[in-house]
Amino acid sequence: xxxxxxxxxxxxxxxxxxxxxxxxxxxxxxxxxxxxxxxxxxxxxxxxxxxxxxxxxxxxxxxxxxxxxxxxxxxxxxxxxxxxxxxxxxxxxxxxxxxxxxxxxxxxxxxxxxxxxxxxxxxxxxxxxxxxxxxxxxxxxxxxxxxxxxxxxxxxxxxxxxxxxxxxxxxxxxxxxxxxxxxxxxxxxxxxxxxxxxxxxxxxxxxxxxxxxxxxxxxxxxxxxxxxxxxxxxxxxxxxxxxxxxxxxxxxxxxxxxxxxxxxxxxx
Numbered sequence: 170x171x172x173x174x175x176x177x178x179x180x181x182x183x184x185x186x187x188x189x190x191x192x193x194x195x196x197x198x199x200x201x202x203x204x205x206x207x208x209x210x211x212x213x214x215x216x217x218x219x220x221x222x223x224x225x226x227x228x229x230x231x232x233x234x235x236x237x238x239x240x241x242x243x244x245x246x247x248x249x250x251x252x253x254x255x256x257x258x259x260x261x262x263x264x265x266x267x268x269x270x271x272x273x274x275x276x277x278x279x280x281x282x283x284x285x286x287x288x289x290x291x292x293x294x295x296x297x298x299x300x301x302x303x304x305x306x307x308x309x310x311x312x313x314x315x316x317x318x319x320x321x322x323x324x325x326x327x328x329x330x331x332x333x334x335x336x337x338x339x340x341x342x343x344x345x346x347x348x349x350x351x352x353x354x355x356x357x358x359x360x361x362x363x364x365x366x367x368x369x370x371x372x373x374x375x376x377x378x379x380x381x382x383x384x385x386x387x388x389x390x391x392x393x394x395x396x397x398x399x400x401x402x403x404x405x406x407x408x409x410x411x412x413x414x415x416x417x418x419x420x421x422x423x424x425x426x427x428x429x430x431x432x433x434x435x436x437x
Contacts, residue, residue: 191245198238206231271308277328278307291336296322340373341403343396347414348389350424355382355390358423362394365413371402389426 206227213223282305287293291302293312298320300312310322335341349358359380366378376397383393398406418425 187245191242194245195238195242198242199235202231202234202238205234273325274308274323277324277326278305278309280328281305281310281324282307286332287334287337291334293332293334293336295327295332296330298322336400339400340397341400343398343403343407343410345394345407345410345414346383346391347394347418348386348391348426349418350388350426351390353390353423357421358392358418361417361421361423362392362414365410365417366394366396369406369409371398371406373397373399388428 209230210223210227213226281287287302289302289305293299293302298312298314300314300318300320302310303313303319304311306324308324310324310327312320312322314320347358347362349355362380363378366372366380372378373396378397379393379395381393382390384391394410396406415425
């Protein structure tokens with residue numbers, strides 16, 4: 170019995186101070202990690218970081234710091250950590266290789282949430298799809314097409330390929346090409362188009378609307394018309410002007426031609 174008591178005393182004297190020191194470091198370290206996490210949270214809030222990204226960054230920071238703290242505390246307690254770290258590194262490598270696609274999407278999601286090339290509510294075109302962004306997640310971005318289809322796009326490809334954001338700017342330019350028949354009055358056609366533009370309050374005066382003859386085509390004299398509108402008025406102005414030009418040209422005696430071919434037959 171004395172032998173066991175002596176052995177126990179020896180272990181306490183050898184490892185007791187280390188264990189007490191490790192516990193003290195653990196308690197103090199956890200408090201410091203809390204302070205660091207709070208500081209990061211305040212910094213992210215000041216920068217108006219996306220809530221989902223902010224929550225993830227805080228959790229990731231807390232987990233990494235706690236993992237480092239636990240490894241340090243175990244080392245202080247006298248536990249051999251070399252093998253443990255090697256196993257942990259090998260496991261991390263294996264998991265990373267197995268989840269390479271998922272990690273790529275995750276990294277893409279983080280990049281999208283940090284740099285914000287688009288936001289919820291924007292109309293974008295990417296990866297062969299166009300629609301309104303309804304949700305930006307860490308792994309996927311969800312958009313709704315104009316015919317109400319839900320499209321889920323992985324963030325990996327979305328963050329590393331071309332993308333068009335139609336809602337990024339306040340103003341958009343509307344372009345049309347209108348044609349009249351050869352022999353019709355070009356000046357009259359331009360005057361009619363300018364009158365229709367002036368009648369639409371949604372069309373901005375600055376930048377100034379532009380109208381010009383753009384092409385002498387096979388069956389028509391084509392006009393290019395360019396005006397600037399607010400982003401939300403784009404489609405309304407586009408469709409309304411098409412209808413107004415068609416009706417007004419007809420009333421003014423201006424013909425909108427369609428492709429046609431004259432065939433001359435000669436009898437020898």
